[in-house]
Amino acid sequence: MSIFEGFQMQLLNAFEQIEGAAFRRDPWTRAGGHGLSCILEGGEVIERGAVLYSSVTGQSLPPAATLTRPHLTGCRYTVQGVSVVIHPRNPFAPTAHMNIRHFSTPSESWVGGGIDLTPHYLFEDDARLFHTAARDATDPHYTDWKRACDQYFYLKHREEARGIGGVFFDDYQASDGLNILERLVNGFIASYTQILSSRHDTPYSEAHRAWQLERRGRYVEFNLVWDRGTAFGLQSGGRTQSILASLPPHATWQYESTPETGSSEAALLEVLRVPRDWL
Amino acid sequence: MSIFEGFQMQLLNAFEQIEGAAFRRDPWTRAGGHGLSCILEGGEVIERGAVLYSSVTGQSLPPAATLTRPHLTGCRYTVQGVSVVIHPRNPFAPTAHMNIRHFSTPSESWVGGGIDLTPHYLFEDDARLFHTAARDATDPHYTDWKRACDQYFYLKHREEARGIGGVFFDDYQASDGLNILERLVNGFIASYTQILSSRHDTPYSEAHRAWQLERRGRYVEFNLVWDRGTAFGLQSGGRTQSILASLPPHATWQYESTPETGSSEAALLEVLRVPRDWL
Numbered sequence: 001m002s003i004f005e006g007f008q009m010q011l012l013n014a015f016e017q018i019e020g021a022a023f024r025r026d027p028w029t030r031a032g033g034h035g036l037s038c039i040l041e042g043g044e045v046i047e048r049g050a051v052l053y054s055s056v057t058g059q060s061l062p063p064a065a066t067l068t069r070p071h072l073t074g075c076r077y078t079v080q081g082v083s084v085v086i087h088p089r090n091p092f093a094p095t096a097h098m099n100i101r102h103f104s105t106p107s108e109s110w111v112g113g114g115i116d117l118t119p120h121y122l123f124e125d126d127a128r129l130f131h132t133a134a135r136d137a138t139d140p141h142y143t144d145w146k147r148a149c150d151q152y153f154y155l156k157h158r159e160e161a162r163g164i165g166g167v168f169f170d171d172y173q174a175s176d177g178l179n180i181l182e183r184l185v186n187g188f189i190a191s192y193t194q195i196l197s198s199r200h201d202t203p204y205s206e207a208h209r210a211w212q213l214e215r216r217g218r219y220v221e222f223n224l225v226w227d228r229g230t231a232f233g234l235q236s237g238g239r240t241q242s243i244l245a246s247l248p249p250h251a252t253w254q255y256e257s258t259p260e261t262g263s264s265e266a267a268l269l270e271v272l273r274v275p276r277d278w279l
Numbered sequence: 280m281s282i283f284e285g286f287q288m289q290l291l292n293a294f295e296q297i298e299g300a301a302f303r304r305d306p307w308t309r310a311g312g313h314g315l316s317c318i319l320e321g322g323e324v325i326e327r328g329a330v331l332y333s334s335v336t337g338q339s340l341p342p343a344a345t346l347t348r349p350h351l352t353g354c355r356y357t358v359q360g361v362s363v364v365i366h367p368r369n370p371f372a373p374t375a376h377m378n379i380r381h382f383s384t385p386s387e388s389w390v391g392g393g394i395d396l397t398p399h400y401l402f403e404d405d406a407r408l409f410h411t412a413a414r415d416a417t418d419p420h421y422t423d424w425k426r427a428c429d430q431y432f433y434l435k436h437r438e439e440a441r442g443i444g445g446v447f448f449d450d451y452q453a454s455d456g457l458n459i460l461e462r463l464v465n466g467f468i469a470s471y472t473q474i475l476s477s478r479h480d481t482p483y484s485e486a487h488r489a490w491q492l493e494r495r496g497r498y499v500e501f502n503l504v505w506d507r508g509t510a511f512g513l514q515s516g517g518r519t520q521s522i523l524a525s526l527p528p529h530a531t532w533q534y535e536s537t538p539e540t541g542s543s544e545a546a547l548l549e550v551l552r553v554p555r556d557w558l
Contacts (some may be wrong), residue, residue, distance in 0.1 A: 039534045157513040224503035234436040251528040255318045
């Protein structure tokens, strides 16, 4: 088992314990790659969850794969990665996302990744807990990578962030790269399972659910319109089912629905419009 | 009232008559443009419908606006257009889309547009009726423009068409351009209202509805990932609410759901995988 497959098992165990049920395992092989897509649908806590591992070897590194090392474009490479998206059923439990990846070429290797949280209702304690985990995993880079996360997970056409952020980084080549990923996985599990456990049985109304589904529409918009990984994957013949496993189970769209001033829905929008420093 | 505003009124009247209720009128003005977005949500026949008019004047024609006349890039221009998307509530009633547009620069003008149908269940009679209307409006161009439609409304990452096609054309500069658009509007109204009237009260089950919502997920994928107009609009600061009025009210995503062999759901997929000649 590779380090990344180990990360995947660790994440799976954590979410299977919370759900009290197993994710479906879907191993796959394609020219130059293999992976294990683990999916849970229709759970009590997790309405849709994906914990994905993949390892792909290519003969020519695409230019988009490294912005800071253009001399490597065209090299043979291997990229391993683990992606997680958890869409809880309860509108008060936030959606969470983690991605970690390791690129290697014959001469150099580097890592990238990040974690970010997408609440439908804002709980400042949850935001602080999640950002504390992100900081502890990535310091002394937290401030830069927190800003990079706010910039990346942004829907320009809505003028709002996807969520309350976390950290996001790429092209990281120092020798502690894998240690940072390890701390990130541990911090993600510890903070998000605590948040999920404390929110997943909050009583909610149809109106709360409707708001959740509308916010999930925004999640779809971000992933399909702005996320470079999704667009690149779909347009370059990646494995569609795995790439789109990040999408929510249900989403809705409404014309110009604006929450009432002073409502908790409006409070969420405020924080999405002006990213906050949580620590 | 301009010709295009007249087209919009004609389309609105037709769909308001079918629904027995009025679309909400949302006029808007922005730098260099104005429009009237007409939206119906939560109707009995039409679950979500948009009939949009816009007129935009710009100082510099973008290269994407005309593929065949690069010498006009950078010219002052005005583009007027009408877009229609109707998402019926009944899973047996197909979603329909129409777009017509007129570009003018100081030296040249041209039109583009098309109509296409996206059934969730296939009725060959409906497909023939719709394609007959498309042919009658566009002959002698039907064969070419039908093929262009099949090519344009295609989800590469799913290896399937969005629907059963229609016609699609661009950069059409001959003097009968506006007449073609007029015939297209009339043909669209006549054929689609007939289809809608005959399907909208078909009894259906939860399973039919679930299939409809899953197919609507594909509609979202096409519009957000592949549609050049949507991507261009969102990334260039267009009016988000109007651009995204084409999205369905509800959509779902499931991991690898494959319809049973021999089912009517599987029959639809077959025709989406290999576009058919309907006439």
